[in-house]
Amino acid sequence: MTPELTDAQLVAQCRSGDGQAWAELVERFSRYVYAIATQVFRLSEHDAEDVFQEVFTRTYQHLDRLRDDAAIRPWLAQLTRNLCLDRIRETSRTQPTDQELDPGRMDETLEQLDDALSVQDALARLGEPCSELLDRFFARDESYRTIGHDLALPAGTIASRLSRCLIKLRGQLEGRNSDASASGVR
Amino acid sequence: MSDVTWSEERIAALLSRFPPAPQGWVEAAAALPRLRTVLDDLVARAEADAAIRASLIADLETALAGSGIEPTPRAVAELRSRLEA
Numbered sequence: 001m002t003p004e005l006t007d008a009q010l011v012a013q014c015r016s017g018d019g020q021a022w023a024e025l026v027e028r029f030s031r032y033v034y035a036i037a038t039q040v041f042r043l044s045e046h047d048a049e050d051v052f053q054e055v056f057t058r059t060y061q062h063l064d065r066l067r068d069d070a071a072i073r074p075w076l077a078q079l080t081r082n083l084c085l086d087r088i089r090e091t092s093r094t095q096p097t098d099q100e101l102d103p104g105r106m107d108e109t110l111e112q113l114d115d116a117l118s119v120q121d122a123l124a125r126l127g128e129p130c131s132e133l134l135d136r137f138f139a140r141d142e143s144y145r146t147i148g149h150d151l152a153l154p155a156g157t158i159a160s161r162l163s164r165c166l167i168k169l170r171g172q173l174e175g176r177n178s179d180a181s182a183s184g185v186r
Numbered sequence: 187m188s189d190v191t192w193s194e195e196r197i198a199a200l201l202s203r204f205p206p207a208p209q210g211w212v213e214a215a216a217a218l219p220r221l222r223t224v225l226d227d228l229v230a231r232a233e234a235d236a237a238i239r240a241s242l243i244a245d246l247e248t249a250l251a252g253s254g255i256e257p258t259p260r261a262v263a264e265l266r267s268r269l270e271a
Contacts, residue, residue: 023216030215034207049211053260056215060222116200123201138201166194173192 008069032117040109041084051083122172130165224253
């Protein structure tokens with residue numbers, strides 16, 4: 001998880017046929033697409049998998065239609081949203097449900113996922129060991145015991161390192177926010 | 187990004203909203219360029235020779251596996267659709 005390229009640079013490399021860049025693009029946005037399908041639209045695993053593969057298939061096929069390479073993130077979000085809605089419409093025709101989509105809740109969750117993606121970007125820039133530690137504990141839901149066993153560290157050490165790494169990550173995010181507001185970019 | 191004040195609690199909550207997608211899904215999506223190349227090759231061979239086309243259609247899974255592609259339902263369906271187009 002070390003993004004050396006900006007989103008725009010990554011898209012440009014994918015368009016030139018670089019398979020490694022494509023794998024990096026999938027890795028960079030896979031959690032985002034997955035989270036939209038399962039947390040915003042609450043698709044089943046089966047439907048979420050179909051949407052996930054369709055999103056990346058269409059992205060791969062239509063990358064040249066992207067007007068602004070830096071806009072890959074909102075483009076992917078929109079594509080995922082549209083495909084999830086298509087899937088829900090198809091499913092509701094064959095299996096009617098009383099579950100209603102709440103636009104207010106969906107917008108709120110999408111906003112949180114945008115923030116989560118920004119945190120993931122910052123986490124990748126943080127480097128090891130903090131990025132691995134924080135990812136394993138919070139995102140992968142691994143216990144102190146599991147992480148400690150794998151890294152040959154006592155559970156208490158894991159706890160204190162997690163705390164220090166969170167503070168470091170916060171600094172990374174706040175530093176980037178200052179840069180962004182100064183330059184007027186994301 | 188929304189206008190947020192970062193705190194350790196908020197960062198931790200956002201991290202936990204981002205579990206990894208299943209590994210197999212990510213690997214399949216990452217393999218799309220290779221899948222595309224293999225499908226293009228198989229379709230070209232089928233177009234050039236009716237006997238090859240017939241044998242490919244008769245056993246799509248083996249054709250894909252023989253080219254180093256996991257014959258997932260999606261890959262099989264795509265090959266079938268391209269051969270029948």
